[in-house]
Amino acid sequence: KKYGLTTKVNFFPAGQMARDVSKIVGQAASGVPPEWDLAVVTDAHHATLWLKKLHQTFDYASLGVDSRAIDYDKGTITIASQIVLPAYNTKVLPPADVLKRWEDLLDPKWKGGKLGVPDSTHHLARLATGAWGEKKTLEFVKALAMQQPMLGPLGTLTSRLQLGEILIAVTLHDGFINRAKKAGAPLEFAKDIEPVISPALQVGLLKGARHPNAGYLFAAFLMTPEAQVIWEKYTGQGSAFVPGTSAYNFFKGRKVLYMTQDQATVVDRLAREYGRILGFGN
Incomplete structure (x- = not known):
């Protein structure tokens, strides 16, 4: 509705993030396209995909996403900042x-x-x-x-x-x-x-995704205030980079540790x- 499109989005709950990431890596190694266009996993799990060069990058800032929320060489967006x-x-x-x-x-x-x-x-x-x-x-x-x-x-x-x-x-x-x-x-x-x-829950488009343009647009949409309200309603979490979310308010005046991509291999x-x-x- 926001963009005047009729795109249908299918949601697949993660059974176990490490297992799902291993599946993505295995499929890529075999030359098989990923089952999903977008992966929503933690920044630690996205580090594996980044090191394997399995993200499709995009200039998400051009769609209004706060640059502080963009990570892994423009391959992911922090849609929820865990406490x-x-x-x-x-x-x-x-x-x-x-x-x-x-x-x-x-x-x-x-x-x-x-x-x-x-x-x-x-x-x-x-x-x-x-x-x-x-x-x-x-x-x-x-x-x-x-x-x-x-x-x-x-x-x-x-x-x-x-x-x-x-x-x-x-x-x-x-x-x-x-x-x-x-x-x-x-x-x-x-x-x-x-x-x-504050580990981050991030969304990223996978290399070989069947619907890349729709994926980029939906990833950016998840950072809009209206999408964050929906995400918080069902998960209780929001991005620290969207004003008004629970994370944004909780972190005010506090010392917070966010992981950057340069720290990913050290943390692992x-x-x-x-x-x-x-x-x-x-």
Whole structure:
């Protein structure tokens, strides 16, 4: 309606982002066109596609997209800026115990399965790209492993947090917090902690896409205020680069870590290293 077109858009929910990206890479290696025109995955997953040169680039700024939201050599747009912080159950954790700093996670009182660490170790790897640097972050991750945390996927740890089986999720993103709140679960971020980690949910047109022009236009549309309202309605997340969204408002006055394309390979390397240290294996 916005552009006076009759284009039909088909939506395919991601089963598992890493698996879907591997499928795209495998199809490209075999000379098979991708099943989808656009891929909406995190910036960490888009890094794989970027390194494999599997994006079709476009001057999205010419369609009104904020240049700060455009990444990977004009191959992707940040349509949602996730909020990642430690989280807790307000009915289980006393107010006096709510964390004020990332380093508070290393307090001995949290040792022995009271913390939950998700397999999204790229969250912690992003701390190394900011003021902390690699040395401090490595020491932090090693000390965190000594706390003997529970390990698991984000969804599993969210359930454990709701049930009181863990007291703190070391990192959780706002998608899980929002869904839990809608279901009546009293989960909350430790909002005093800085920096806030902000992985990006990005859209990018895939190399060999069957409908490139429609794909470019739809990708840009997702950054319009009206599209962001719809996206937030169903996901609870919005882009930090569109005024009025929840992310835009939350990040005001806060120190935020965004990953740039130049940091992608470092974050990937450190995420693997931290995963081994924490006990996730290879």
